[in-house]
Amino acid sequence: ASTPSYPKIGIPRALYLQEDAYFWKAFFEKLGFPVQLGNDAADLLITGKRIAGADFCAPISMIHGQVQQLLQSCDYVFLPVYLEAPQRGKDEPTKAGKERNLFCNYSQYAPTIVGVATQGAERLLRPLIFSTYGNDSSAMNEIREALRPLCAARGIPLPTPSVMERTYRLMRRAKHLYGQKLRELFTKLKPDVDEPAILLTGRPYTVLSKGLNKGIIDLFAQYGLKTLFHDMITPLESYKQEHELQAYHWYYASQVIEAAYFSRDNANYYPVLITSFKCGPDSFAIESFKDILERAHKPYLVLQIDEHGSAVGYETRVEAAVRAFRNHFYAQGERKETVIERDEGLPKKSTPLFLLSLLGTPAKETAKETPQTKGAPHFPRTKTVLLPNWDPLVCDLLAAALRGHGIDAHALEESPEMIREAMTLNTGQCIPVSIIAYEAIKYVETQGLDPERTTLWMIRALWPCNIPLYPLQIENIFKKAGRGMEKMQVYHGDMIFFDVSPRMTIDAFYAFALGGMLRKIITRIRPYELEPGSADAFVEEALKQCVGAFEKRKPMVPIIKKIAEGLENLPRREEKRPKVAIFGDFYVRDNDIFNQNLIRSIEQAGGEVVVTSYIEYLKATVDSFFDRLLLEKRYASWAGYRTVLLAIAQVEHSLGRKTGMTLGTTWDNKRRKEAYEYFGIRPEMSGENFDNTLKILKILDEYPDVSLFVQAAPAFCCASLVTESMEKAIENLTGVPVLSITYDGTGALKNDLVEPYLAAFQAKTP
Structure with a gap:
C-alpha cells in the first residue's frame, strides 16, 4: 500500500498574512504539511480585480489574485479569520484598558468574500485565530477541526492538541523575538x-x-x-x-x-x-x-x-x-x-x-494650533441637541420624545443641494460623515444657535467599519470650518437613549415602532390608493399627532388607535405587484432625500416595497448579538441587555393588545445559523454587512414572495461593498436577485436601475 501523502497548503502573502505568512509556513511544515506561499506579484492584482465581486482597494484585489493562483497548485488554502489583534507589547490577550485593535472590515470578511469570488470556499481553511481583544485561546482547536476532514480523507493522523499547542507557542515566541530584533535594529540604524x-x-x-x-x-x-x-x-x-x-x-x-x-x-x-x-x-x-x-x-x-x-x-x-x-x-x-x-x-x-x-507644512506665521475638541462626556441635557436625519419619520419622533424629556432636540434638515455642497468636505470617507457635519454647521447658522451651546448626537458603536471614527472626523470638520464651529461638541450616544433615562428608552421604542409603522403604511397603501396623495397626506397628519403627543408626554395608545381607525378608511384597489425588499446602510435606506425617493421610484416602476423597521432590524439581529456577548463572556452586559429587551417586548405586547395593531415579527431569527454556515461568517463578527445577511433571511421568512432585494448604499461604504461582493452567494441561497445602488452625493440619478429588474419580472408574470 502506498504511503498516505499530506495535502499541500497554500498561504497567501497579502492583507494581515503579509506579516504572518512565514510563521504559519513554519507552523504547518512542523506538523508535516508541505506549504506554498502566495506570489507577491503585481500581475495578480489584475486577476484579483477581475474576480472580486465589488470595486475594492488594491490589497483586497491582491489577496483574491493570490488565492485564485494558489487554488490551482495547492490542495487547500489557509485563509484564517483575524478579527482583532492582541494589544501590542503583551504576550497574552487581555481585556484590560480601553485599547482596541480591530482589523478592517475588508480584512475581517476576506475569508468570506474570497470564498465567494473564487468559488472555492470548500477548499479554504478558515479557522478563527484572533477573536475579540485578540483572544486566540481557541485557535488551535479551530485549526484542528479545520484539518480533521482533510486528514481523514487522506488517511493521515490528525495532529494532537499538545503538539499543535507546543508548535503554536514556538511560532508566537518567534514572532515576539522578531519584533524585538526589529526594535534593536532601529537603535543601531x-x-x-x-x-x-x-x-x-x-x-x-x-x-x-x-x-x-x-x-x-x-x-x-x-x-x-x-x-x-x-x-x-x-x-x-x-x-x-x-x-x-x-x-x-x-x-x-x-x-x-x-x-x-x-x-x-x-x-x-x-x-x-x-x-x-x-x-x-x-x-x-x-x-x-x-x-x-x-x-x-x-x-x-x-x-x-x-x-x-x-x-x-x-x-x-x-x-x-x-x-x-x-x-x-x-x-x-x-x-x-x-x-x-x-x-x-x-x-x-x-x-x-x-x-x-x-507637502503638508503650513507657514509658521499662519499655522493654526487649535487643540482637538473633546467629545461631550455625558448626555448634554442643557444644550441644544442635533440628531442626524437618517429617517425623516423616526428622527422627528426621537427629537420630539427628547423635547418631552426637557431636552431641546431637533433633527437636522437635509436637501439634495446640501448633500452636493457637503461633498466639498469629503476626502474619501464614507460620505454620510461629511453630510452630517455640513448639515450641523448649516443648522447652527440658519437657526442662529450658539455653537458652544450645541451638541451633535452620534450613535455609539464599535464595528470594524468607519462609523466609530465619525465623531473625530466631524470634530475636525467643525474645527476647519472656524466661525466658532470648533466649539460645537459631538456626543457618542446610546441608540436606545438609555443614557437619558429608562423612560426615554421606552419612548425611543415607541418612536422607532411608530416611524416604522408609518413607513409601512406608505409602502402598503400608496401603490394601490384610489385617491392620489391620500397615503402621504394621512401619514403627514399622523406624524404631526405623534410629535405632539411625544412633546406633551401624552399616552400613545389613543394616537395609535386613531391611526388604525383612519387607515381603514383609505380607499385602495386590489392588485398584485412584485415585492421589492430594501436593506442596506443605516443612513441611506430610509432617507428619502439621500436615496432619491427610492421607495417612490420602485412604485413607479411597478413594484411594492417591503421595508424593515428598526424594531424588525433589532429582531433580526438580536439573537446574534446575544450569541456574541456570551462568546465574549460579557455576562453582565448580556444580563443587562436581556432585561432591557424583555421590558421592550412587554411594552410591544401590551401595545398590540390595547390597539389591535401588530408591530411585526417574533424576537428571534431562526435562520441565523444558516447564515453562519452558508456565508462563512461567524457569530463573533459584527457590523452592518453581518447584519445584512441576517436581515435578508428574516425578510424571506416574513415575505417568501419577495422578487428583488435592493441594497441602498453611500459611496465609500466598506460594509456595503462587502455585501455587494456577496450578491451571488445571496442569490444562490435565496433564489432572489440582489441589486446594489450606490449614491455618490453628486445628485446623479441612480434609481432607474430598478426598472429593468421589475420589467423582467412583469414579463414573466401571466
Whole structure:
C-alpha cells in the first residue's frame, strides 16, 4: 500500500498574512504539511480585480489574485479569520484598558468574500485565530477541526492538541523575538543627530509588498537617506492619552497615528504614509496624520497607490519630498549651507515655501494650533441637541420624545443641494460623515444657535467599519470650518437613549415602532390608493399627532388607535405587484432625500416595497448579538441587555393588545445559523454587512414572495461593498436577485436601475 501523502497548503502573502505568512509556513511544515506561499506579484492584482465581486482597494484585489493562483497548485488554502489583534507589547490577550485593535472590515470578511469570488470556499481553511481583544485561546482547536476532514480523507493522523499547542507557542515566541530584533535594529540604524531620516508608515501589506509598493522604498534609498518602517519604533505610552489615538479602534490605522506622533516628537524623522486608493480606514487616518503634523509644522508625504501604472509618477513627488525634508531639517538647526552640500543629484537651491505647504507644512506665521475638541462626556441635557436625519419619520419622533424629556432636540434638515455642497468636505470617507457635519454647521447658522451651546448626537458603536471614527472626523470638520464651529461638541450616544433615562428608552421604542409603522403604511397603501396623495397626506397628519403627543408626554395608545381607525378608511384597489425588499446602510435606506425617493421610484416602476423597521432590524439581529456577548463572556452586559429587551417586548405586547395593531415579527431569527454556515461568517463578527445577511433571511421568512432585494448604499461604504461582493452567494441561497445602488452625493440619478429588474419580472408574470 502506498504511503498516505499530506495535502499541500497554500498561504497567501497579502492583507494581515503579509506579516504572518512565514510563521504559519513554519507552523504547518512542523506538523508535516508541505506549504506554498502566495506570489507577491503585481500581475495578480489584475486577476484579483477581475474576480472580486465589488470595486475594492488594491490589497483586497491582491489577496483574491493570490488565492485564485494558489487554488490551482495547492490542495487547500489557509485563509484564517483575524478579527482583532492582541494589544501590542503583551504576550497574552487581555481585556484590560480601553485599547482596541480591530482589523478592517475588508480584512475581517476576506475569508468570506474570497470564498465567494473564487468559488472555492470548500477548499479554504478558515479557522478563527484572533477573536475579540485578540483572544486566540481557541485557535488551535479551530485549526484542528479545520484539518480533521482533510486528514481523514487522506488517511493521515490528525495532529494532537499538545503538539499543535507546543508548535503554536514556538511560532508566537518567534514572532515576539522578531519584533524585538526589529526594535534593536532601529537603535543601531537610527540616524546621526545631524542627519534626517525617513519613517515609512502605512499598512505592512501595502508598504512592504513588492507587488503593491511600486518600488517606492527604493526611491528614498537612492538619495542616501536612512529609511525605516514604523514597526521598528517603540511608541511612548503617553501617546495613548492623545485624543486622536483614543478615537481609533483599528490595528493598522492606530500605528499610522503613532508614527505621526513619533515624527512630531523626533526632529530627525520625516514620515511618509503609503496607502491605497479606496482604503476606508486610511481615508480617516490620513486626515488625522496630516492634522498632527501640520500642528507641529512638520513636513510629511502621503502617497496613494492603486492597481495601475508604474513608479514613474511617484519619483517626482519623492524627489520633492526629500528636498523639503532636508531643507526643513537643516533650517531648524540654522544649517542651510549643509543641505546644499548633501542634496547630491538635486538642484542646489532651497525649497520654496509653497512646496513645503504642498507637502503638508503650513507657514509658521499662519499655522493654526487649535487643540482637538473633546467629545461631550455625558448626555448634554442643557444644550441644544442635533440628531442626524437618517429617517425623516423616526428622527422627528426621537427629537420630539427628547423635547418631552426637557431636552431641546431637533433633527437636522437635509436637501439634495446640501448633500452636493457637503461633498466639498469629503476626502474619501464614507460620505454620510461629511453630510452630517455640513448639515450641523448649516443648522447652527440658519437657526442662529450658539455653537458652544450645541451638541451633535452620534450613535455609539464599535464595528470594524468607519462609523466609530465619525465623531473625530466631524470634530475636525467643525474645527476647519472656524466661525466658532470648533466649539460645537459631538456626543457618542446610546441608540436606545438609555443614557437619558429608562423612560426615554421606552419612548425611543415607541418612536422607532411608530416611524416604522408609518413607513409601512406608505409602502402598503400608496401603490394601490384610489385617491392620489391620500397615503402621504394621512401619514403627514399622523406624524404631526405623534410629535405632539411625544412633546406633551401624552399616552400613545389613543394616537395609535386613531391611526388604525383612519387607515381603514383609505380607499385602495386590489392588485398584485412584485415585492421589492430594501436593506442596506443605516443612513441611506430610509432617507428619502439621500436615496432619491427610492421607495417612490420602485412604485413607479411597478413594484411594492417591503421595508424593515428598526424594531424588525433589532429582531433580526438580536439573537446574534446575544450569541456574541456570551462568546465574549460579557455576562453582565448580556444580563443587562436581556432585561432591557424583555421590558421592550412587554411594552410591544401590551401595545398590540390595547390597539389591535401588530408591530411585526417574533424576537428571534431562526435562520441565523444558516447564515453562519452558508456565508462563512461567524457569530463573533459584527457590523452592518453581518447584519445584512441576517436581515435578508428574516425578510424571506416574513415575505417568501419577495422578487428583488435592493441594497441602498453611500459611496465609500466598506460594509456595503462587502455585501455587494456577496450578491451571488445571496442569490444562490435565496433564489432572489440582489441589486446594489450606490449614491455618490453628486445628485446623479441612480434609481432607474430598478426598472429593468421589475420589467423582467412583469414579463414573466401571466
